[in-house]
Amino acid sequence: MRILACIKRVPATGGRITLTADERDIDTRFLGFAVSPHEECAVEEAVRLAEAHGGETAVLTLGPDAAADQLRDALAIGVDRAILLETDGSDWDPGATASAIADAIRSLEAADGPFDLILFGNESADSGGYQVGIRVAVALGRPVVTGAKALEVGDGRVTARRQAAGGWEVLEAPLPAVVSVREGINLPRYPSVPGRLRARKKEIERIVPERRSLGPELIRLVVPEEVTASAEILGTGPEAAPRVVEVMRELGIL
């Protein structure tokens, strides 16, 4: 089976976000980058499915030259090939991203045959548009399941589970299909040292994508006002316990 995982490079934020002077981007001068969490799981799922059913895996991203780092992270855990839709690093809207990815998939499939399964993250950690996977599926005329936290493939079908009120709902689709996954579907492995060395030597295939912007059209980013509290210090060390329990009583928790 042939599986493609589509990923996004995102800044590894943790503290308060600061913006560039034009307010159109996050100031990443002091930040590292990572694969967006849901998509890290999409890559792991692709590798696991190929291990279980045999076949080939590929990883694709739309982003700047530096996004080759995130593609190499995927190659390092066993993905066979990597494709970069190289941009200048500016923010592409979800429609433009999806049409560029759909174009690339069409040309990859024309050369090497269809992907049975195309995996996405349910939403990117940074822009959170919640639509690229669905747009790509619709453009390719394929069924799409979103939000998957468990996946099984067999008999030409994919069966996914996702969280719903009171438990899980099960959705099915015939292959070839598109599935977007959520973190928790698996625990991504760490790359081995030989894996990293292998990844460093592999060639990254590059495509120059066409940008067809659709909107929403970014005006500016805004860091929301932070509601900071001034915490009441109840004490230091285990001696604080009686005061903590007193507060719990005042709050009606005990």
Place this chain on the structure above:
Amino acid sequence: MTAVLTLVEHGDGRADRLSLEALAFADRLAGSRGAEVHAALVGPGAAEAAGGLGGLGVATAHVIDDDRLDAYAPAAWAAGLIDLIAAEPFAAVVAPGSERGTEVLAHVAARTGGAMAANVVDVQTGERWKVTRQRWAGSLLEEAWLDGTPRLMTVAAHAVAALEPAPDATAPTIASRTPTLTDEDLRVRVTGHVAAATDRVSLTDAKVVVGGGRGIGSPEGFAMLEDLAALLGGAVGVSRVATSLGWRPHADQIGQTGARIAPDLYIACGISGAIQHIVGCKAAKRILVINTDPDAPIFGRAAYAVIGDVHAVVPAIAAEIRRVRGS
């Protein structure tokens, strides 16, 4: 002015909470333009739920009806909305920022070639509409132009308060439609449900949540948090690092890629408070932090703090609870 259409999800014949929020959002949006709010309801129980929308500012409720819509099928729901949008002009379609609302609207956007803004918190109408939407699960906001006929947006959860029905409730006009569905629309649908294990308090419903992060140090360290949570009738949650390291199952994660909790008290133990964690716990009424580092960002979110090592403080609190309870 053309109307604002709101997708209303429902269960047991009633609109659900996020849909009531979406209706409140649509009401504000339409009200500012002197326009009507319409609702669209799909699936079993839609007619009953539509009848219950009186007093919520809904002029017309469109019930999208077809035997083949009994099981949830995202593309078929989208086809139902597209059929309605083609029949009547709407200025905007507003969907709740739920799994289904988001998914259905993204299908509508993809099939009609329109733009869509997810998790919108505010709209300024005018010649062009300016939306404010959440990025990074709300840690960052984006202002953007949203064009389209109609404009497509989902409403961020809890961005607006749900509408309370007005007392002089008149039921909306009910309009039934049967869309033309193709086999392709029904390729993906819900084929079954699996109930969650109910032997413990769920994170999202718990009145007290005891959270642990890197400072817990090992999988075994969580036993003391389980003990404290059990004493308080609460649940244990964790930060992302604890699931990434394999210390705890992902279902326990609080944050951007995990659960959003809203307890009366959240006891954050050995958690520094990355923004991805904060978005998951900011709806807690009060936060008690137990941490050795008084400069950890989570202190800025806390009502109460104990400076100290969780491995000493947590067992001491559990022992004190047992002492005052006389056991």
